[in-house]
Structures are given as structure tokens and as C-alpha cells.
Amino acid sequence: MQKFASPGSFHLGVFVVASLVGSPLAAQVSDNRLPNHGDLSELQIEALGAGSYRMRQRTSRAFVDAGPAAIEVLRGGLDHNDAEIRLQCQRLLIEIRERQTERELQHLLTEYDPARTYRLPGWKPFAEACGDDASARGLFKRLLDRDASFMRWLQRVHDDPSYDIENQLEDQFRFLSPDTQRLNSGDLLSWSRLLLAGTNAKICQVPVLGSHIRCGLQCGPTIHSLTHGANSTATMRLVRSWLRRQSTTTATRATLRIAMLYECDTIAEQMARTTLDSHHASPASVQTALFYYVAHQPESASLRLANALDDQRVCQVWQIASLRRRAIQTQVRDTALALLLHLRGVDPRTVGFRDLQADPITIYGEQTFGFETDQERDAAHDLGQRLLAGE
Numbered sequence: 001m002q003k004f005a006s007p008g009s010f011h012l013g014v015f016v017v018a019s020l021v022g023s024p025l026a027a028q029v030s031d032n033r034l035p036n037h038g039d040l041s042e043l044q045i046e047a048l049g050a051g052s053y054r055m056r057q058r059t060s061r062a063f064v065d066a067g068p069a070a071i072e073v074l075r076g077g078l079d080h081n082d083a084e085i086r087l088q089c090q091r092l093l094i095e096i097r098e099r100q101t102e103r104e105l106q107h108l109l110t111e112y113d114p115a116r117t118y119r120l121p122g123w124k125p126f127a128e129a130c131g132d133d134a135s136a137r138g139l140f141k142r143l144l145d146r147d148a149s150f151m152r153w154l155q156r157v158h159d160d161p162s163y164d165i166e167n168q169l170e171d172q173f174r175f176l177s178p179d180t181q182r183l184n185s186g187d188l189l190s191w192s193r194l195l196l197a198g199t200n201a202k203i204c205q206v207p208v209l210g211s212h213i214r215c216g217l218q219c220g221p222t223i224h225s226l227t228h229g230a231n232s233t234a235t236m237r238l239v240r241s242w243l244r245r246q247s248t249t250t251a252t253r254a255t256l257r258i259a260m261l262y263e264c265d266t267i268a269e270q271m272a273r274t275t276l277d278s279h280h281a282s283p284a285s286v287q288t289a290l291f292y293y294v295a296h297q298p299e300s301a302s303l304r305l306a307n308a309l310d311d312q313r314v315c316q317v318w319q320i321a322s323l324r325r326r327a328i329q330t331q332v333r334d335t336a337l338a339l340l341l342h343l344r345g346v347d348p349r350t351v352g353f354r355d356l357q358a359d360p361i362t363i364y365g366e367q368t369f370g371f372e373t374d375q376e377r378d379a380a381h382d383l384g385q386r387l388l389a390g391e
Contacts, residue, residue, distance in 0.1 A: 045077040048088040056088070063092050070096060105144065108137055120144070122151030125158040129199040129241040135233035139192060142231070146189045150175050157202055165202050176209050183212070186221030188229045195238040199245055213242065214254040223261060236262065243267045247274070253284040260292060260361050268292055276304055283315035287335045291362035294339045302343060308336035318367045328355060330370030334377065337384045338369060346387055352380030 047059040063070040070092070077089035104120050107113075114132065123140065130136045144151050153175055157163050165172065176197060182190040197203045198213050216222050217239070226235045239262050246255045247270050256275065259268035272289040275281045281289075290308060293301035311332035318328050338348035338356065342363065349356050352371070359365040371377040 045073060045080065045085060045089070048077070048092075049082045049085040060088065060092060064095055064099070067096055068100060101144075101148075105141060109141060112137065120151075121148060122154045125154050125200065126151075126196060129196060130234050130237045133233070135231050136237070139231040139234040142189055143192060143196075147193065150193060154196065154200070157200060163202060165205060172206055176203070176206055178212055183216050184219070184221065186219070186223075186225035186229075188225045188231070188235060191216070191222060191226060192235055192238055195235075195242050199238065199241040201245075204245055210246075214252070214258065217258045218254070218261065227262065240264050240267060243271075247271050253282070253288045256285060256288045256292065257361065260295070265296060269296070283311070283313040283332050286311070286313075286332055287315045287330070287366060288362070290332075290335055290339060291366070294343065295361070295363055298343060302340065305336045305340045305343075309333050309340075311336070316366060316370060318370070326372050328370040328372050330366075331377070333381070334369050334371070335366075337381060338364065340388060341384055344388065348384075351383045351387065352376060 044059055044062065047055055050056055050059070063074060074089045074093050074096075077085055078093075080086050080089070101120060104118055107116075108118055108120065108123070112132070120140075122144065126140050126143070127136070130139065153171065157165070178194055179187075179190055183194070194209070194213060194216075198209055204210065217226075226232065226239060229235065239258075243255065243259050243262075243264055244267060246252075247259075247267055256268060256271045259265075259271055269292070272292040275285050275289040276293075286308065290301070290305060293304050313332050314329055315332055315335070316330035318330070319325065334353075338353050341348045341351065348364075353369065355368045355370070357365045357368040371380065
């Protein structure tokens with residue numbers, strides 16, 4: 001029995017034939033031959049929007065296989081009139097970049113060559129702050145895996161001399177708003193990222209960044225994570241790099257204490273010396289600098305302490321919670337006297353420092369110095385000075 005095509009199938013056949021005949025692109029690529037990788041052209045861009053799925057796939061593979069050589073042509077396709085072609089160009093650029101990053105990263109980890117230029121996002125500023133040994137390269141991979149967008153931003157800031165972080169509020173919000181829960185738990189990668197930002201001369205200008213770092217670095221979980229966690233050799237370099245950035249000016253009490261906490265002795269010594277030699281250092285930072293000298297350089301501490309015996313500036317005021325709530329005030333000279341007595345082998349509590357408690361970093365807890373009244377202070381200083389004089 002003879003069968004006749006339905007009207008619908010007849011129209012479909014006409015449409016297919018008309019499409020193939022009327023399209024210049026179809027006339028050139030209908031044989032589905034792969035384009036020459038060395039001859040990337042607008043024709044191949046057009047093929048990304050071809051009606052044939054097979055043609056689109058084969059053209060996409062040709063671009064990916066061409067690698068970096070295809071980037072310029074694909075960038076041109078981002079302005080194409082066809083939305084599908086624009087989307088495919090964007091997708092292919094991302095895939096090429098990811099493959100290139102993967103190959104570069106594998107080489108960095110397994111065949112590292114210091115003379116080679118690695119075009120990995122964030123690698124150059126990272127290596128400047130953290131080094132390039134096995135521990136550093138391992139940490140870099142983990143950071144790149146965790147947040148590649150942050151590493152690309154870090155690279156952009158590093159490469160662009162005109163980048164002004166103060167006017168980039170969107171970047172500040174996106175990259176410098178720390179995950180408080182992760183930071184409080186001592187998450188190593190969150191802290192590494194924050195410290196890495198803090199070592200950059202431009203980014204460290206953001207005030208909130210410095211306060212987050214100074215507060216968090218003194219917390220137990222953070223200290224343990226950075227000093228004993230995976231890649232601890234590299235994370236400790238980040239701590240030292242951040243501290244060096246801070247040491248260019250008179251140290252605050254917090255940064256000097258952090259240098260002592262993390263046993264960055266060379267940096268701590270520089271900070272303490274600069275602080276005590278400055279006429280503009282805060283009383284609290286002077287107090288911490290005196291702690292450093294007694295704990296780490298006792299042979300040269302006595303002269304520093306003697307010079308501070310006349311410094312009546314207030315460095316701390318604390319509320320003592322006990323049976324009777326009271327406030328104690330600490331002057332710089334109180335700290336100097338107590339530490340001088342300690343160096344002479346005299347327990348400062350015997351002369352009136354009744355609230356004094358031990359501290360593993362600063363010998364005595366900074367909040368336990370001081371007196372409730374001036375009468376108590378004067379009596380302690382009078383007795384202490386007589387003991388020091390050998391009376």
C-alpha cells in the first residue's frame with residue numbers, strides 16, 4: 001500500500017532543507033569536520049550557535065583543546081548578538097582557565113621550578129608573604145580550592161598599582177567580611193586568608209581588618225590551629241609577615257603581645273625597642289614592652305624599668321569582681337616597680353601588689369597590677385624603693 005507523507009512532516013522537511021541551503025555557516029561547516037586549532041576565527045564562534053548539537057560540541061572541544069590560544073577569539077564572542085553564543089563563549093573561557101589552572105597547580109605541587117613563572121591566581125602575592133616550600137605550596141592549594149575568587153582578587157590588587165581599597169566598598173564587603181564562626185573555631189584556611197590580606201600594603205589599610213586579626217590571634221583555638229595545624233610552617237610565616245607589616249610603626253599592646261604569644265622574638269624585640277624609644281607610644285604598649293624585656297632580655301631590662309619608675313601615666317583600669325566590687329588603676333610606674341622587684345627575687349605581693357597573678361607570657365597578668373587608692377600606691381612604692389635600695 002502506498003503511503004503519503006503527512007502535511008506536518010512535509011513542512012518539516014522543507015524547513016530543514018531551507019535552513020541548510022540558506023545558512024552560509026551551514027554551507028561551510030555542514031560536513032562536521034573539526035576546525036583547525038591554529039586558525040581560530042569568527043566562523044568557529046558562529047558554529048557555537050549551530051543548529052547541530054554535534055557541531056556545537058565538536059566546536060566547543062576544539063576551543064578547549066586550543067587552550068590559551070582560543071582566549072582572544074572567545075573574548076570577542078562575548079559581545080556577539082546571539083545570546084547562546086555569548087553564553088557558550090563565557091562557559092568556554094571559564095573551562096579553559098580552570099584547565100590551565102589545574103595544569104599549572106599540578107606542576108607547582110609535583111615539579112616546582114623556582115625559575116618558572118606560574119600564572120596561578122594569587123600565587124605571586126602569596127609566595128611573597130609565605131614562601132614557596134612544600135608547606136607553603138600545600139597551603140596555597142588549599143586556599144585556591146576553598147576560595148579561588150579571593151585569590152584572583154588578591155592577584156588583581158597586587159598587579160594594579162592604581163587599586164584603591166578605600167573606595168572599593170563592595171570588595172571590602174565581599175572579601176574582608178570574616179566568617180565569625182569559622183574564625184572563632186580557629187579554622188586554619190579562614191585565618192590564612194585573613195592574614196594574607198593583612199600582609200598586603202593596600203588591603204591592610206582597612207581598619208576593621210586589623211581589629212579582627214588582633215583580637216582573634218589571641219584566642220586559644222586560633223593559636224593552636226596556626227601553630228600546630230596542617231601547614232603550620234606556612235601559617236606561622238603568615239603570622240610573621242603580618243607582624244612585620246605592623247612593626248613599621250609603634251606597636252600597640254595587642255600586636256606586641258601577639259608577637260610574644262607566637263614566639264616571634266626578633267619582631268617582638270624590634271617592637272619593644274621602638275615602643276620604649278618613642279615619645280608617642282601609649283602607656284599600655286609601654287607596659288607590654290617592659291614585660292617583653294623582663295621575660296626575654298632580663299640582662300638589659302633593669303635600666304628600662306628604672307627609666308619608667310617616674311611614668312605616672314595610667315595604662316589600665318580594671319574592675320575586680322569579688323566580695324566587694326572594686327576598681328584598680330595601673331600606672332606605668334607600678335609595672336616597672338613590680339618587675340624590678342621580680343628581677344631582684346622579691347615577690348611584689350609582699351610590698352602591696354595584693355592582686356598580682358602569674359601569666360605564662362608576661363610573667364604577671366597585666367590586669368592584676370595596680371592599686372585601688374593613691375594611698376596604697378604610695379605606700380607600696382615607698383616600701384619597694386627602699387627594698388631596691390637595700391635598706
